[in-house]
Amino acid sequence: MLDVILGNPILLALAALVGMAIAFGALLGFAAVRFEVEGNPLSDQINAILPQTQCGQCGYPGCRPYAEAIADGDSINKCPPGGEDTIQALANLLDVEPEPLDAEHGVEAEPTVAYIREDECIGCTKCIQACPVDAILGAAKLMHTVIIDECTGCDLCVEPCPVDCIDMIPRKGGIQHWYWPLPDGQSRENLIATDRSSEQAAA
Amino acid sequence: MRQIFDIHGGIHPSERKDMSNPGWISDCGMPSKLVLPVTQHIGAPARPIVEVGDTVLGGQTIAEAQGPVSVPVHAPSSGTVTAIEARAVPHASGLTDICIEISLDGNDEWVSCQGLDNWRDETKAVLLDRVRLAGIAGLGGAGFPTAIKLASDRDGGIHTLIINGTECEPYITADDTVMQCFAHQIIEGAEILAHMVGAETVLLAVEDNKPEAAEAMRHAAEALDSAEVVTFPTKYPSGGEKQLIEILLNAQVPSGGIPADIGVLCQNPSTAIAVRDALIDGKPVTHRVTTVTGMSLKDPGNRRVMLGTPIKELLDTAGFNAESADRVIHGGPMMGFAVTDLDMPVVKITNCVLAPTRSEIPPPQPQQACIRCGMCAEACPASLLPQQLYWYARAKDQDQLERHNLMDCIECGACAYVCPSHIPLVQYYRSAKGSLREAAKEKVRSDNSRTRFEARQERLEREAAAREAKRAARKAAAEARAKAGDDLVQAAIERAKAKKAQQEAEQ
Numbered sequence: 001m002l003d004v005i006l007g008n009p010i011l012l013a014l015a016a017l018v019g020m021a022i023a024f025g026a027l028l029g030f031a032a033v034r035f036e037v038e039g040n041p042l043s044d045q046i047n048a049i050l051p052q053t054q055c056g057q058c059g060y061p062g063c064r065p066y067a068e069a070i071a072d073g074d075s076i077n078k079c080p081p082g083g084e085d086t087i088q089a090l091a092n093l094l095d096v097e098p099e100p101l102d103a104e105h106g107v108e109a110e111p112t113v114a115y116i117r118e119d120e121c122i123g124c125t126k127c128i129q130a131c132p133v134d135a136i137l138g139a140a141k142l143m144h145t146v147i148i149d150e151c152t153g154c155d156l157c158v159e160p161c162p163v164d165c166i167d168m169i170p171r172k173g174g175i176q177h178w179y180w181p182l183p184d185g186q187s188r189e190n191l192i193a194t195d196r197s198s199e200q201a202a203a
Numbered sequence: 204m205r206q207i208f209d210i211h212g213g214i215h216p217s218e219r220k221d222m223s224n225p226g227w228i229s230d231c232g233m234p235s236k237l238v239l240p241v242t243q244h245i246g247a248p249a250r251p252i253v254e255v256g257d258t259v260l261g262g263q264t265i266a267e268a269q270g271p272v273s274v275p276v277h278a279p280s281s282g283t284v285t286a287i288e289a290r291a292v293p294h295a296s297g298l299t300d301i302c303i304e305i306s307l308d309g310n311d312e313w314v315s316c317q318g319l320d321n322w323r324d325e326t327k328a329v330l331l332d333r334v335r336l337a338g339i340a341g342l343g344g345a346g347f348p349t350a351i352k353l354a355s356d357r358d359g360g361i362h363t364l365i366i367n368g369t370e371c372e373p374y375i376t377a378d379d380t381v382m383q384c385f386a387h388q389i390i391e392g393a394e395i396l397a398h399m400v401g402a403e404t405v406l407l408a409v410e411d412n413k414p415e416a417a418e419a420m421r422h423a424a425e426a427l428d429s430a431e432v433v434t435f436p437t438k439y440p441s442g443g444e445k446q447l448i449e450i451l452l453n454a455q456v457p458s459g460g461i462p463a464d465i466g467v468l469c470q471n472p473s474t475a476i477a478v479r480d481a482l483i484d485g486k487p488v489t490h491r492v493t494t495v496t497g498m499s500l501k502d503p504g505n506r507r508v509m510l511g512t513p514i515k516e517l518l519d520t521a522g523f524n525a526e527s528a529d530r531v532i533h534g535g536p537m538m539g540f541a542v543t544d545l546d547m548p549v550v551k552i553t554n555c556v557l558a559p560t561r562s563e564i565p566p567p568q569p570q571q572a573c574i575r576c577g578m579c580a581e582a583c584p585a586s587l588l589p590q591q592l593y594w595y596a597r598a599k600d601q602d603q604l605e606r607h608n609l610m611d612c613i614e615c616g617a618c619a620y621v622c623p624s625h626i627p628l629v630q631y632y633r634s635a636k637g638s639l640r641e642a643a644k645e646k647v648r649s650d651n652s653r654t655r656f657e658a659r660q661e662r663l664e665r666e667a668a669a670r671e672a673k674r675a676a677r678k679a680a681a682e683a684r685a686k687a688g689d690d691l692v693q694a695a696i697e698r699a700k701a702k703k704a705q706q707e708a709e710q
Contacts (some may be wrong), residue, residue, distance in 0.1 A: 009523070040209065050649075050651035051645075051649055052648075052649035052653045053652065054656045056653065060229070062656060062660075063653070063656070064653075064656075064657070074253040107583075132421075132656055132659065133652050133655040133656050134655055134658070134659050134661060135655070150651065150652070150655060152652045170333075174298065174300075175242065175292070175294055175296055175298045175299075175300045176242075176248070178294075178296040178298060178637075179633070179634065179636070179637020179638065179640070179641065180295065180628075180630060180633040180637055181634055182596065182597070182631060182634040182635075183627050183630045183631060184572070185635070
């Protein structure tokens, strides 16, 4: 048998290839078991891009379920809090064409936080149960309040409130959040650094 | 004589510093009302601790620091608090912010200020506390809380203290004037600062267009052995912290780092004086020297101004001609911004108020297409690639902006100044930097939300599992009981049957 193989170059080549295939197959099989990644790395990456408001406007109960749905082929334009920027980032990640935001799920709006008008609160705890990130503090028959820094602005607490004492107020107003707008490239804005006197321009 | 080095890029705009007559200070006088914003620094706003109607004395704290990166605000003179409300403040946005308005009574009564008798004997913590409570924020124009800067020495410690009297921006002569008039106080302040951070060398950096200031500093520096005055050629922006360190020490601050990373601390001369006043005299920051200049003023010069003085009153002391002025600029011509409302107050960062005529600083020309000439890259003092950054800023490509070190841009405006197409390049970078910072904050927020959401999901699952387990246990118990109950019934039936069988057998 060995003599026949050694004597025939075609059989020898075939045997070498089969041998290598078996060796590498075993190596790959071992690596697949040894270095297996837990969970779905793609849905983790998608989840990292989603804004984590956990608002459910996409139709899924939170950002992770939507991320898993996108990984399974759902469309990427169902997230109003993320808006165009999130769609763009998802399109880049998944290498698909960005689509405009699906208006069925809502429109892109200023980020907000919930604010409880505390003297009107009756202490029913319904908003506490609705909050997806445990950002509301309080106990039965005692006043509730929102931890502003933890609130995602999902407005899931507004609906269950029986006395309608929760307002959604914009989060980003004011001087602390302001930054320069991008120049539009057309208008002659009063920008100090670009200013040059006529003598300097001539020089 | 110390060897000095050169930086990449830079520009030479016409200086126009003589206009404001450096070396002379006059007092701005006492306005009838002061408007003091609670945010005159970088960081969290101070919290007002006075109420409308309260009487305050000069030097009294009217708003206290909130959080670690914050500084308090003090009343510059005695009077009554007449309003605490949102007013126009000197900020590029033109937005309003909370301000405390004080109507002055004209008596200028002060609280008693207690300085330290011997600051050398105090611990660093005590000295830092004094600096923080005196409301000192970088008076050069950036307004970073000085106590934080002093506390942030890294492992290697600080070996060199630089008093940054470069003042490279055209028109401004406030530091020049302060160095000429208060050289001894600057040296005292520098000695305290060097003691606090443990610096062995003190360098007093002055550009060579200010020979009088350099001479005055040299004279005063004889009192301090470790101090040395260094002059170097005039170029904008040599006064940038990182640029100045490169000029003096030939060392680069790492990208994204601070000077303390390489053992250097930079402070403005006025800040050094403020530290001296806080420790030796016990006085907080309530006044500053501001240059008021421009061709639409009859009498430009340097003024000692109470913080909170409306810019209009400051301009009026210099013979402001509102008709010839094209606009009023807070800060210098390179990095300042146009003021929208002349009732805005002078604050801790107001180093200059500029009122140019239209021919002096004409409006920008319309922007044209980039011709890829590369002059911006030659001018950039941070050795960045302004052209690439411009494209990425327009495309809002945050990954590429970060990769091209946008955050190392010092917003000096040299790129925009040299651009032959009049593209307001620095404006693109300011905007892009803002959006990067905002994105970073959002990222922290969303990561936090994710953790909380997942923790909540886990808790809900745990509770559901616990409930399920309890129900299962109850069910098992009930079944067991039911089974036991069946057995009892069965036994009773058996007994009854047995009894019946016995009775039948007896009959």
